[in-house]
Amino acid sequence: MIVCGEPSGDALGxxxxxxxxxxxxDRISFSGVxxxxxxxxxxxxxxxxxxxxxxxxxEVVPAIPKILxxxxxxxxxxxxxxxDVVVVIDSPDFTHRVAQAIKKRDPSLRTVDYVAPQVxxxxxxxxxxxxxxxDLVLALFPFEVPFFEKYGLKARFVGHxxxxxxxxxxxxxxxxxxxxxxxxxxxxxxxPGSRTSEIRFILPVFRDAVEILSREIPGLVTVLPTVPHxxxxxxxxxxxxxxxxxxTEGEVDKYAAFDAADVALAASGTVxxxxxxxxxxxxxxxxxxxxxxxxxxxxxxxxxxxxINILLDxxxxxxxxxxxxxPGKLAKAVAQLFADADARxxxxxxxxxxxxLLGEGDxxxxxxxxxxxxxxxxxxxxGRP
Numbered sequence: 001m002i003v004c005g006e007p008s009g010d011a012l013g014x015x016x017x018x019x020x021x022x023x024x025x026d027r028i029s030f031s032g033v034x035x036x037x038x039x040x041x042x043x044x045x046x047x048x049x050x051x052x053x054x055x056x057x058x059e060v061v062p063a064i065p066k067i068l069x070x071x072x073x074x075x076x077x078x079x080x081x082x083x084d085v086v087v088v089i090d091s092p093d094f095t096h097r098v099a100q101a102i103k104k105r106d107p108s109l110r111t112v113d114y115v116a117p118q119v120x121x122x123x124x125x126x127x128x129x130x131x132x133x134x135d136l137v138l139a140l141f142p143f144e145v146p147f148f149e150k151y152g153l154k155a156r157f158v159g160h161x162x163x164x165x166x167x168x169x170x171x172x173x174x175x176x177x178x179x180x181x182x183x184x185x186x187x188x189x190x191x192p193g194s195r196t197s198e199i200r201f202i203l204p205v206f207r208d209a210v211e212i213l214s215r216e217i218p219g220l221v222t223v224l225p226t227v228p229h230x231x232x233x234x235x236x237x238x239x240x241x242x243x244x245x246x247x248t249e250g251e252v253d254k255y256a257a258f259d260a261a262d263v264a265l266a267a268s269g270t271v272x273x274x275x276x277x278x279x280x281x282x283x284x285x286x287x288x289x290x291x292x293x294x295x296x297x298x299x300x301x302x303x304x305x306x307x308i309n310i311l312l313d314x315x316x317x318x319x320x321x322x323x324x325x326x327p328g329k330l331a332k333a334v335a336q337l338f339a340d341a342d343a344r345x346x347x348x349x350x351x352x353x354x355x356x357l358l359g360e361g362d363x364x365x366x367x368x369x370x371x372x373x374x375x376x377x378x379x380x381x382x383g384r385p
Contacts, residue, residue, distance in 0.1 A: 001030070001031050001032040001077075001078055001081070001083035001085070001086045001087070002016070002017070002030060002031075002032040002033070002034060002038070002043075002086075002087050002088075002089065003032045003033045003074055003086065003087070003088045003089070003095050003098050004033060004034055004035065004038075004049070004088070004089040004090060004091060004095065005033075005049060005089075005090065005091025005093075005094035005095055006035075006049055006090070006091050006194060006195065007035055007036075007037075007049070007194045007227045007229070008090060008194065008269065008270040008271075009035075009089040009090035009091055009095075009115065010034050010035030010036065010037045010038055010049065011037045011165075011251075011270075012089050012090065012114065012115060012161050012366075013034050013035075013037070013038045013043075013089050014034075014037035014038045014040065014041050014043075015161045015164055015365075015366035016087070016089075016114065016161075016366055016369055016370060016373075017030060017038060017041050017043065018041065018366060019364065019366035019367045019369060019370030019371075020370040020373065020374070021041075022367065022370070023367070023370050023371060023374060024370075024374060030042075030043055031044075031046075031077070031081060031083065032045070032046065032074065032077075032086075033045050033046050033047065033049070033070075033074055034049075035048070035049045036227075036228060037251070046070075046073055046074060046077055047070055047073065048229070049229060067094060067097075068097075070094075071094070071097045071098050071101060072101075074098045075098060075101040075102050075105060078098075078102050078106075078109060079102070079105055079106055079109075082106075082109065083109070084110070084377050085110045085111070085112055085373065085376065085377050086098075086099065086102055086109060086110065086111045086112070087111075087112045087113075087114055087373065088111065088112070088113055088114070089114045089115055090114075090115040092116075092117040095113075096113075096117075096130070096133070099111045099113070099133050099134060100133045102133075103132070103133040104133075110135045110136075110376070110377075111133060111134050111135055112134065112135060112136045112137070112138060112373065112376065113130065113134045113136070113137045113138070114137075114138040114369060115138075115140060116130070116137045116139065116140075116144065116148070119147075127147065127148055127150075127151040127153060128151045128152070130148075130151070130153055131148075131151050131152040131153040134153060135154065135376075136153075136154050136155070136156065136372075136376050137153055137154070137155040137156070138155075138156055138158045138369050138372060138373070139155045139156060139157045139158065140157075140158070140159065140160045140161075140358075140365075141157070141160070141311070141357075141358075142157050144157070145157050156372045158365050158368040158369040158372055159358060159359035159362060159363075159364075159365030159368055159369075160273065160358040160359060160365055161365045161366050161369070162270060162273045162274055162277060162358070163277060163355070163358055163359060163360050163364070163365055164364050164365065164366055165255070165274055165277070166274075166277040166278060166355075166360070168251065168252075168255040169255045169256075169258050169259050169277075169278040170255065170256065170259050171252070171255070171256035171259060171260075172256055172257075172258075172259030172260030172261075173260070174256065175223075175248075175253065175256035175257060175259070175260045176260050179223070179246045181221050181223075181244075181246070181260070182219075185219050185220075185221050186217050186218075186219060186220050186221065186262055186338060187220075187221050187222070187223060187260055187261045187262050188210070188213070188220060188221070188222045188223075188261060188262070188263055188264070188265060188334065189222075189223050189224075189225070189257050189258060189260075189261035189263070189264040189265070189266075189280070190206055190210070190222055190223070190224040190264075190265050190266075191224075191225065191264060191265070191266035191267060191271045191275070192206050192224070192234075192266075192267050193267035193269060193271075194226070194227045194229075194230060194269075195230070196230060196233060197288070198267050199230050199233050199234060199237060201287040201288060202267050202285065202286065202287050202325075203234070203237050203238070204237070205285065205287065205325055205326070205327055205330065206265055206285070206330070207237075207238070207241065207242070208327035209265065209285075209327040209328075209330035209331040209334065210222055210241070210242055210243055210265075210331075211242040211327070212327055212328065212331035213243075213331050213334060213335060214242045214243045216331070216335050217335065217338055220243050221243060221244045221245075221246070222241070222243050222244070222245050222246070223245075223246045223247075223248065223257045223260065223261060224238070224245060224246070224247045224248070225247075225248045225249070225253060225254035225257045226247060226248070226249055227249065228249060231247070231249055234247060235247060255274075255278070258274070258275060258278040258280050259278070261280060262281075262337075262338060263280070263281050263282065263283070263334055263337045263338055263344075264280050264281070264282040264283075265282070265283050265285070265330060265334055266282050266283075266284055266285075267284070267285065267286055268284050268285075268286040268305045268306055268319065268321075272284055272306050272307055272308065272317070273307050273308070273354075273358075276307075276308045276317075276351040276354050276355070277351065277354075277355055277358075277360070279348045279351050279352070281317075281337045281343070281344040281347045281348065282317055282337075282347070283317065283318045283319075283320075283330060283333040283334050283337065284305070284306045284317055284318065284319040284320070285319070285320045285321075285325040285330050286305060286319075286320075286321050286322070286325060287321075287322055287325050288322070304319060305319055305321055306319045307354075308350065308351065308354045311354060311357050311358075312350060312353060312354060312357075316347065316350035316351075316354070317347055317350070318333040320333070
């Protein structure tokens, strides 16, 4: 049983399914909660991801009743069907509730966390709590294994699955031709996030940054890849856009946009790792509600918010958080990347280093994760035979 809560987890779930099918073939079947990417591999979700793909106190609080109902549906389903293992992916505010409730109702059901919350960055005490309702963590980074095991939680390093998506980047020239964008036109990819709260907080700031850039970069064109569950909100929020704007949906067009763009302006999240592995120079901005940010300041233990900067322990890409995430600052950083070939080259070099740290060049992370999961299920990795 696989349970994810938003599109980034859905993409990882689809990759994990492919790895498990490659290793186990028809001996394995799937159930649980997923999205479009998993559905394309034949997965039938108990319900859609719309209610669970939220972030920030202002967005989460009104959605709590619906989220709790969906937690109960997932827990009831697990209790009734008794899968060999329940794998929850990312979105801890939702998926960890599912794992906790499953363990409370039936401790014999085995639970695995894939893409654990970055508790090493804030609220490390949560790792000890996680040991009470997870049997195994599939870790994306090598340093996570000793961190979690220090708190009594078994972990296995499998690498970051985003590596496998790098090979999907391509088709930029075809996308430009299809959208009527001239080959030499300056093209900015906008990635404001896939959560409703991100569209609300971040997209207006990106729009104002683009307005400034439209006056500084003649002929600027923008492309905005989005996902189905927020596409309508994105279209509604982009009326009167200051440059020619192309909104696309689907993974193929997203990776083609990465390939076609000269520079990207992105919200912090998994997409920044995808852009880094695509060697696409970027600027990162992020905003949340005021109360959410105020509370987070007392819990954060890392200097940076962007994954490439966290792993390299330096500001390899410009990032602007909350009060610093202003149209003027974003526009200035983006304009510099358009104008300065050396700045772009420096980012690309850092992105290659980042890829090596994530395990680029080794066995596919989804296969490593699938193998670890199968070994756990049959008892060779500490799971009950």
